[in-house]
Amino acid sequence: xxxxxxxxxxxxxxLEEIPRGRVTTYGLLARAAGRAEAARAAGAAVGRNPxxxxxxxxRVIRSDGRLGGYSGQGGIKTKIRxxxxxxxxxxxxxxxxxxxxxxxxxD
DNA sequence: CCAATGACTAATC
DNA sequence: CGATTAGCCATTG
Numbered sequence: 001x002x003x004x005x006x007x008x009x010x011x012x013x014x015l016e017e018i019p020r021g022r023v024t025t026y027g028l029l030a031r032a033a034g035r036a037e038a039a040r041a042a043g044a045a046v047g048r049n050p051x052x053x054x055x056x057x058x059r060v061i062r063s064d065g066r067l068g069g070y071s072g073q074g075g076i077k078t079k080i081r082x083x084x085x086x087x088x089x090x091x092x093x094x095x096x097x098x099x100x101x102x103x104x105x106x107d
Numbered sequence: 108c109c110a111a112t113g114a115c116t117a118a119t120c
Numbered sequence: 121c122g123a124t125t126a127g128c129c130a131t132t133g
Contacts, residue, residue, distance in 0.1 A: 007130060026115050030129085039115040041130040047114045048131080062115065069114030079114090 007033055008045035014105060015046070018059045021086040022103040023095060025063045032105035039063075047071045058082040065098040 005013075010033040018024055030042035046057050047069070058079045062068045067090070070079035080090045089096040 030115085035129070037116090037127090038129045040113065040128065041115085043114040044112080044129085044131065045114095057114080060114075064116085067114085071114065076114090 007035065007038070007041065008048070010034065011042055011045040012049060012055055015055050015057055015060070017105070018056055018103050020056075021088070022101050023059045023061050023083070023088065023098055024103045024105070026060060026068065027063050028102075028104060029060060043068065059086075059103075061095055061098060065094040065096075067093060067095070 011029060014029060014032045025039070026042045026046075027036075027039040029046075030036060030038040033042065035041065043060075046060060048071075049055065049057065057072070058070060060068065067076060067079055067083075070076045072078055074081075083095065084090055088098075088101060095101070
């Protein structure tokens with residue numbers, strides 16, 4: 001049941017706890033928000049908050065290591081730059097060894 | 108309220 | 121490994 005907090009709100013709140021140099025997936029994010037199978041909705045929620053200078057939405061990638069998308073300024077290109085800036089290696093549109101940097105949430 | 112939509116995912120070919 | 125298909129969901133018009 002709902003805690004009173006909207007799904008998208010929880011998504012954004014959870015994003016802020018992702019450490020620098022780490023990434024998470026839309027699926028894990030959705031699970032952290034209370035809906036394990038709402039990965040798609042999670043992506044939609046993050047996508048509606050493009051300008052989030054303080055929200056590290058660029059640290060969210062797909063479950064297979066591919067970048068997914070980015071609605072912020074500069075588009076996907078910016079997402080790549082930001083991730084590389086945190087020490088991650090992007091190649092062929094995906095994060096290499098992303099499982100090593102994968103951040104998992106705790107209930 | 109119903110139908111469409113999207114920064115998804117896992118399974119199949 | 122790339123392309124396709126079907127499933128799942130909150131949000132929007």
